[in-house]
Amino acid sequence: MSRSALVLGALPGQADAMHRLRSAGWTVYACGHVADGPGVAAANEFFVVDIVDVDAVAALCGRLEVDVVYSVGSDIAMPTVAAVSERLGLPLFHSSEITETLHRKDLLRAFLADRGVSPVAHRVVRDESQLAGFESYPAIVKPVDSQGQRGITIVENGSQARSALPAAWAASRNGAAVIEELLVGPEVSVHVFVVDGRIELFLPSDRHVWDGPLTGIPSAHTMPSRILGEHDTAEIHRLAEHFIGALGVVTGPLYFQLIITEAGPRIVEVAPRLDGCHLWRLIEVHTGFDLLTTCFAMLTGEPWPGGPMPRSDDVHHTLRFHLTDPKVPFDPTAWSLTGFGDVVFEEFHLEPGELARDTNGLVARLGYGITRDFE
Structure with missing residues (x-):
């Protein structure tokens, strides 16, 4: 039976999936906000559609009548995968709720803390005043929802944390940062x-x-x-x-x-x-x-x-x-x-x-x- 997939993104990790699927007889489409990366040539056809635009990706899936929409190695693609799959009745592994919890570091930390799993001192920070009282230094400041290690800084004290916040906020689609105690070990x-x-x-x-x-x-x-x-x-x-x-x-x-x-x-x-x-x-x-x-x-x-x-x-x-x-x-x-x-x-x-x-x-x-x- 012929199967088809829309893969979100065109970087090498997504190209891996395209090559493997095509070798198994799938028809593989791909999309991204620009036609750049090895996945452009690896797909049967590439479309310039932003992978975070849920409406546009859903419309493309409907037009192509694909069996699956998915991605590999992309944090920002997975909320779209879940939302589009739910909207169109396509198969998916993880619901939008689960995907959003794992996608956002603030939600993941809150989930872990509420259940006493893997305890890590942390705080969500949307303005400098929310650093007050956080004492678990050294610490690490991160965007809540970025990828590729963007906007991440190790800090030794509150002054350094305040200086690190603008980079974390700028890298976050949500506009928030999280500060966590620095975990040390392999x-x-x-x-x-x-x-x-x-x-x-x-x-x-x-x-x-x-x-x-x-x-x-x-x-x-x-x-x-x-x-x-x-x-x-x-x-x-x-x-x-x-x-x-x-x-x-x-x-x-x-x-x-x-x-x-x-x-x-x-x-x-x-x-x-x-x-x-x-x-x-x-x-x-x-x-x-x-x-x-x-x-x-x-x-x-x-x-x-x-x-x-x-x-x-x-x-x-x-x-x-x-x-x-x-x-x-x-x-x-x-x-x-x-x-x-x-x-x-x-x-x-x-x-x-x-x-x-x-x-x-x-x-x-x-x-x-x-x-x-x-x-």
């Missing part, structure tokens, strides 16, 4: 897939962070985790189960980012989607399981195929991003992963001489590779 990501309220897939990986001036930029992911022991892994699984039950998730993917503090694992973010770091490919390389195609198949009513079998060896795979100054033209001869292990996959998103997409003025992705690591 970072991990966890891919979870829930089926009928049960965790059927639970795949932690180490999240390595770029050693640069911006906070929280991922530079690499390693699977399986070298950081987590059995106790921490069990604690995270229990935390995920508690969270999923409290939120009322029935079926669908979730992407957790956590920090392992001295007090235990703490949730940083939870996304109602697959990640934006191409980790579906790391999962496929390491386990043989195609999580990306599975997501779309289940949206169209196919049953859960069963998760990957655990590996019995000690092999580790690492996905490493090629990070660059966005003002420096791409030179493919300047990049090599051979010192880390056997390169099993590598992809660049640019042609020689091109500039990387600049989202923050300091660092951009040229592409990525996956290695079977040397022990």
Whole structure:
């Protein structure tokens, strides 16, 4: 049976989905506010429609008569996915209410605090006066609803927090910021897939962070985790189960980012989607399981195929991003992963001489590779 999808966005993560779907026989459309990115060519047809314009995306879905509207790796796309799917009766994983709770950091923190899950001192700030009485420094100031690490600043005191607020407010579509106690410890990501309220897939990986001036930029992911022991892994699984039950998730993917503090694992973010770091490919390389195609198949009513079998060896795979100054033209001869292990996959998103997409003025992705690591 022929199936069709509208994918919101045209960046490399969305292009991954388009290529995989087209290879499975789907007709794939895409849209974005400008015709820019690898997804423009990856789709059967691209339309200039802003992915945050719910009415425009719904009209496009109706005109194309697609079976699914979805996105990969885009926080700002997911509220539109939920709203359009509900309006048109298209299949979806997570309701608008769940999606909005996970999309906005203020709502997520309030949800966690109300249920005593992953406690983190925090406060929503819409004007400077709301910083009064907040004493959990050092802290981190964030926009409540942005992506790509924009507008995030680590602060040591109230004066620095006040100085950081304008950048956070400017990066927030909602116009609000949140200040949280700074969580210290190694970072991990966890891919979870829930089926009928049960965790059927639970795949932690180490999240390595770029050693640069911006906070929280991922530079690499390693699977399986070298950081987590059995106790921490069990604690995270229990935390995920508690969270999923409290939120009322029935079926669908979730992407957790956590920090392992001295007090235990703490949730940083939870996304109602697959990640934006191409980790579906790391999962496929390491386990043989195609999580990306599975997501779309289940949206169209196919049953859960069963998760990957655990590996019995000690092999580790690492996905490493090629990070660059966005003002420096791409030179493919300047990049090599051979010192880390056997390169099993590598992809660049640019042609020689091109500039990387600049989202923050300091660092951009040229592409990525996956290695079977040397022990």
